[in-house]
Amino acid sequence: MRSPVLPLTWHLARSSGRRGLQSQLLAAGAAAVGSFLMLVMIAAALGAGTRADHTTWRTPDAVPAKEATAVQATTTTYVRHEPVTVVNLAQLPGRKQTPAPPGLSGFPKQGQVYVSPALAELLHELPADQLANRFPTVKSYGTIAVAGLASPDELVAVVGRASDDAAVAKTAGEQNYYDEGLTERAPISGFSGSKESVFTGIDQGTVLLGVVLLVMPVVVLASAAGRLGAARREQRLAALRLAGATPRQILAMTAVEAAGVGAAGALAGALAYTALLPALAELPYGVGAWYTGQLWVGLAWLAAVVLAVTALITVSAVTMLRQVAKAPLGVAQQAHPRRTRVIRLLLFVAVLLYIWATTGDSGQLKTRQLLALLALFYGAFWLLGPWVVDRLGRIVGRRAKRPATLLAARRLSDDPRAAWRTVSGLVLAGFVAGFFSVSTLGSEGPRHEGQVAVITANASDARHTATEARALLHKAGVTATVAVTSEDEYDSLPGGVPGVTAQVSGDEEHVDTAITALTPLGSGRYPITQEYVSAPDDTATARVATVSTATLVLSFLVAAASAGLTAAANVLDRRRTYGLLRLAGTPLQVLDRARVRETVIPLAVLAGGTTAMGVFGAMQLNKAAGTTINTSGAIQLVLCLAVGGLAMLGAIAGSRPLLRRVTAGPVQTAD
């Protein structure tokens, strides 16, 4: 006999009325947001990896001198505080022709200069004495194609040199402590390599940090979507159970309906992701915007995410309905509060101690071990969260003076896991964002803003170079104080390396003019600036700060959506009780305030608390490093918290009309 499950489910879904349709649309909407965010996160992680891979050709693996066909010296110069990667290439005479680097039509001949489109634009915009004069003079620049670039905004130049040019000489590759990853020289025979650029190498790791922080909130959102139609389905299916439907049939019907709604939503999210790819690619991260192809995850990932979101929603809906399937009279009231035990705190402390003991060992941890520890910490946090919410509910309940606060507090300790799920994403994201937005870790140590330095082989060269520097700067119209730095002088830009420093008066244009003017003095190396010296630290801090702020913004979005959905689901779940209370004269505002406080109390205490902890920790570190607070980061954080908090309140307030509607009239039909 044909199973009645599918036709009956379809019939019931179609006849569920406006309210049924509303909750199905909301659930599908949440599934769409969930799958969209998951795809964006995967896209960013995979795309960051692809971008980094596109930079490895600039530092190819060195080959033995006998096998080398060319010499490559890659270095970095700065213009308008942005890094320009300059790849100097020289074909060795009498050796086999070296293949073309990625993105170039051929191996550059001596005097040829290829530039990325973004650099070409800048070369066109800026006066030659600020940028173009740093490169050999050419009639026209060649163009580096997409294959050789990580981002359309990247500034890259490939310069063809003679094999005896100073720019590719051994001295060009001599490294000081601050050259790591920025200046490298190698005899090569091709462009295969595995070393990623310092400006992209950290991108994937930091994106993964964001992904780790965002995965659970997105899962919670999808679960909330599964819960949304629960009250309606419970009533309907309880009636079916009484009419003789078997538990298996009821669960199958629930699964089919939830899977249908979830799959429709997840597909919509996947389509939105695909349609919005060009717009997403415009969002700058690290070295700039993305090529659209870098953010395309492929059909396999697309299908996996749609399936995962659908499965999450289905499992969530089925779990909610297990009680109906078991009890013919429908879902009984939750008899016992879902209390948490102190063992959660003890386990959390144990995990912290274990992590402290493991990381305290002298040996370095491998990435896999670090990830395992991070996952352990995250798990421990999830274990502790509901316990804290439970205690918070009890404390607030004991001190509650107003009925709305009492109701909210009792709800918190009644089901602390549910309250924790809504705010959990913000608790960790708040800590990370709080820390990295105000910290100035990258700026630690002395800063030499406005200084341009030329490194020399020794002190006597430095004196000679200083004279030339004064003349060149004067000729370029730059006012600067030129000084010679010795090997003992650590409080200078070169930091204990012989050279010449020019403290430039004026803005960034003057600094760029000074760099360009002093370029001929570097024996093939560009003059350095503060950005060059602190590039690895600054890049890492900037990336983590960007990712943590973006994570906080997205966490707020996801949490707001979860809170809104949960609030709507709760109103529907309790519409009878709310309706009767209102009939008995309970003001609607009391019920409404209780709903708001139920989310705001744990949000303010837990997420607010961890954000404050993050900020405090960063400020202590700043103090220890002798730096001050990162003002723009702090303003960004405050704005983000304010807007995010308002979004949460707005999302909960979104279900106020629903509360008004379901409690408006007599609950029982007036006969």
Next chain:
Amino acid sequence: MSTVLAGYGLVKKYGSTTALAGVDVEVGERDSLAIMGPSGSGKSTLLHTLAGIIRPDGGQVLLRGERLDNLSENRLSALRRKRFGFVFQFGQLLPELPAEENVALPLMLEGVPSRQAVERARRWFAPLGLEGLEQRRPGQLSGGQAQRVAIARALVIEPDVVFADEPTGALDQRTSTEVVQLLTFATRDTGAALVMVTHDADVAAHCDRILQVRDGRISGHSQFTVA
């Protein structure tokens, strides 16, 4: 017996259906009135109209001589909170609050400090046979116990009138009798009037008077005792 609540010439229509067609009713202090009638007779509409939940299309509702039917929604809501108590068939208790806080809720809504409100609420537990159940949540109570908690909540504000809409509808016969006895006795003890809708003649028999409603009109009036 002084009249506490009265409705005169009450008319209520839902589209072309007339739920109340000129009903007159009076309830005095310590008086208990059962409203009976078949489904669709208008008995619940009458209760809701007297309680100020539904506005009548015609006629007047008076509480101690003060008209209710022309009060604003906010004032009506406050009046229901302060001067009426309600007992419904089921589902009026908040599942997350223990019984004593469910009972204390109306007092807290009136601004009584929570500790004091709970103290006052507890006093109702022994007389209603709920001793030892103060900390239980609604889900941990039997149907009869939950209804007794609801009665305590209705009485804790010492209302003028208690409205009960099928208060025993979800209970077995024995529990129904216990609950309705408690409801009538306790209401009378506090000096409040009781207006109860029921379809059960045995339950109605515990009230002083029975009003039979049919097609929106009073079709019969029985009086068992004289107050």
